[in-house]
Amino acid sequence: MPLLFSYDDIPLEANRLAPLVDQLVEKGWFVGEAFIEAELCHALYREVMALAEHDALADAGIGRGNQHNVRRDIRGDAIHWLDRESLPQRQYLDSMGLLQRELNHALYLGLFEFEAHFAQYPPGAFYKKHVDSFQGRANRVISTVLYLNPEWPEDGGGEMALFEPADPEREVARVVPRAGTFACFLSETVPHEVLPTRLPRASIAGWFRRNASLNGRIDPAR
Numbered sequence: 394m395p396l397l398f399s400y401d402d403i404p405l406e407a408n409r410l411a412p413l414v415d416q417l418v419e420k421g422w423f424v425g426e427a428f429i430e431a432e433l434c435h436a437l438y439r440e441v442m443a444l445a446e447h448d449a450l451a452d453a454g455i456g457r458g459n460q461h462n463v464r465r466d467i468r469g470d471a472i473h474w475l476d477r478e479s480l481p482q483r484q485y486l487d488s489m490g491l492l493q494r495e496l497n498h499a500l501y502l503g504l505f506e507f508e509a510h511f512a513q514y515p516p517g518a519f520y521k522k523h524v525d526s527f528q529g530r531a532n533r534v535i536s537t538v539l540y541l542n543p544e545w546p547e548d549g550g551g552e553m554a555l556f557e558p559a560d561p562e563r564e565v566a567r568v569v570p571r572a573g574t575f576a577c578f579l580s581e582t583v584p585h586e587v588l589p590t591r592l593p594r595a596s597i598a599g600w601f602r603r604n605a606s607l608n609g610r611i612d613p614a615r
Contacts, residue, residue, distance in 0.1 A: 538576045552587075
């Protein structure tokens with residue numbers, strides 16, 4: 394899979410994203426190894442680990458607004474929202490802007506915003522099975538995860554398991570958290586979980602959003 398983005402601002406060719414779009418439509422999810430340039434991943438990894446070292450990450454919670462709670466029995470990561478203050482953040486967010494335009498062009502989704510945060514899982518942390526958006530109640534459409542750890546041993550744990558929307562007990566993919574691997578899936582329909590990690594695990598979780606008034610959606614082929 395060709396690189397999605399580079400420090401040289403090489404324009405993204407639409408045909409590079411064709412497998413991603415096709416698999417979103419066909420299966421509801423996509424996983425690509427070495428999808429994001431290694432240099433950018435390393436820069437982002439150094440940034441999130443520096444934030445962790447300086448206690449600049451916040452405990453992640455579940456729910457929104459008044460229902461937001463920290464529940465370590467459900468979710469154990471710490472987060473920091475991307476704000477474009479660093480060059481690596483700007484370049485990653487710009488690459489997601491290119492992807493957003495391609496998704497809108499190919500699938501007419503009306504995506505208008507991308508939000509993302511660093512996620513750092515300490516040893517032993519996990520995130521139980523969930524979906525990122527409840528049908529008809531939120532405007533997250535497509536979820537993304539970029540993994541940042543430059544090396545990940547086979548026994549490191551911390552994989553993301555994806556499950557069949559029509560049969561949430563059937564695992565359909567297990568994603569190793571290795572730098573450059575990029576996953577995306579339908580926020581409303583694809584259950585997923587983060588398995589317990591044995592090592593500090595770093596990633597960027599993100600969501601493409603649309604206005605709540607728009608009803609367009611992707612239905613995976615069956």
